[in-house]
Amino acid sequence: YPMANKKPQVIFSKGAIKNYIKDGTWTGTSVQNKFNFTEEYSNGKFISGKSIDSLGIKTIYIEVETKPIPQKGMEHFYNFIAKNYNTPKVEGLEGKVYITFVVDVDGKLTDFKILRDIGFGTGDEAIRAVANYKGWIPGEQRGRKVRCHYSLPINVKSKR
Numbered sequence: 001y002p003m004a005n006k007k008p009q010v011i012f013s014k015g016a017i018k019n020y021i022k023d024g025t026w027t028g029t030s031v032q033n034k035f036n037f038t039e040e041y042s043n044g045k046f047i048s049g050k051s052i053d054s055l056g057i058k059t060i061y062i063e064v065e066t067k068p069i070p071q072k073g074m075e076h077f078y079n080f081i082a083k084n085y086n087t088p089k090v091e092g093l094e095g096k097v098y099i100t101f102v103v104d105v106d107g108k109l110t111d112f113k114i115l116r117d118i119g120f121g122t123g124d125e126a127i128r129a130v131a132n133y134k135g136w137i138p139g140e141q142r143g144r145k146v147r148c149h150y151s152l153p154i155n156v157k158s159k160r
Contacts, residue, residue: 015041022046030142037142039064051142061143068103068148071135081154085129088120093158097126098151105145107136118156126154 013028021044029036030051039049051059070077087093095118102111109131117123130152139148 013037013039015039018043030144033141033144033146035142035144049142051144053144059143061140063140064142066140068107068139068150069137070133071107071137077133080133081129084132085154085156086125087156087158088122088125090120090158093118093120093122093156095122095156097122097154097156099123099126099130099154100149100151101127101130103136103138103148103150105138105147107138109133109136115151122156126152129154 010031011028012031013026015022015026016024018024022041023043024041026039026041027037028039033053035051035053037049037051040047046064049061049064051061053059097117098115100111100113100115101109104110112127112131114123114127117126138145140146
C-alpha cells in the first residue's frame with residue numbers, strides 16, 4: 001500500500017455526489033506529498049486526473065493508484081525466487097514463510113521484515129532471495145511515484 005514517510009497518507013478531497021457515488025469534478029490535496037489534484041468521475045467511475053506539485057509540475061494520470069510490479073512481470077519474479085531460494089536440508093520441512101518489504105520510489109527494495117517463518121533460517125533466506133531480484137517498477141498514486149509496502153508468502157518444501 002502506498003506510504004509517505006512511513007506515515008498514513010492524509011488526503012482531503014471534495015466534489016459532487018450523485019446517487020451516493022462520485023460524479024463530475026473532484027478536487028483535493030495530498031498533505032504529505034504536497035500536491036493538489038483534480039479528477040473527473042462519471043457515475044462513480046474514475047475517468048482521468050491531473051496533479052500539480054509545489055513546484056508547479058503537472059502530471060496527467062488515468063489510474064488513481066498502481067501497485068509496484070517487477071519490470072519483467074510477476075511470473076519472472078516468482079520463477080527467480082523458486083530458482084534462487086535455498087531450502088534448508090531438513091527432512092519434512094514444509095510451510096509458508098511471510099515477509100514484507102517496501103518498493104521505494106526508485107524501484108529499489110528496502111525495509112525487509114519477516115512476519116512468519118518455519119524455522120531453520122527460512123525467513124532470512126526468503127529475504128536474501130527477494131533482495132537479490134533487481135528491477136521493480138514503483139507504485140504510483142495520482143501520477144506520482146510512492147513508496148509501497150509489499151507482502152509476499154513463499155511456499156517452502158524440502159526435497160525428500
